[in-house]
Amino acid sequence: MLHYSCDLCKRMIDPHTDVRHVVKIEVFAAIEDQECCGEADVLAADADHLDEVEELLDRIEEDECDDLDDARSMRFDLCEQCRRRFVRNPLGVSSGKKLDFSQN
Numbered sequence: 081m082l083h084y085s086c087d088l089c090k091r092m093i094d095p096h097t098d099v100r101h102v103v104k105i106e107v108f109a110a111i112e113d114q115e116c117c118g119e120a121d122v123l124a125a126d127a128d129h130l131d132e133v134e135e136l137l138d139r140i141e142e143d144e145c146d147d148l149d150d151a152r153s154m155r156f157d158l159c160e161q162c163r164r165r166f167v168r169n170p171l172g173v174s175s176g177k178k179l180d181f182s183q184n
């Protein structure tokens with residue numbers, strides 16, 4: 081039988097007594113017109129640095145387009161407590177505690 085544990089607090093999640101919550105996060109580059117993989121007309125205008133630009137484009141094609149293909153998709157199991165915490169603050173930003181109390 082499969083046992084799950086919470087990815088945040090590492091607590092075991094007992095399927096009989098606890099609800100296991102699955103969080104799926106996808107991270108991908110938001111590129112509107114595929115400039116990364118195609119010819120960048122803007123850059124071509126800068127003919128002096130064409131070689132550099134081509135080099136750069138090659139590198140971008142190798143690196144970033146690969147990244148695009150395997151957009152990060154992550155999956156976490158959370159217990160009930162951590163789910164609540166996560167939903168309130170998905171990115172772990174410490175907001176809310178720094179309320180701006182003005183002295184007025």
Ligand SMILES: [Zn+2]
Pocket residue numbers: 086087088089090091158159160161162163
């Ligand atoms: Zn937890």
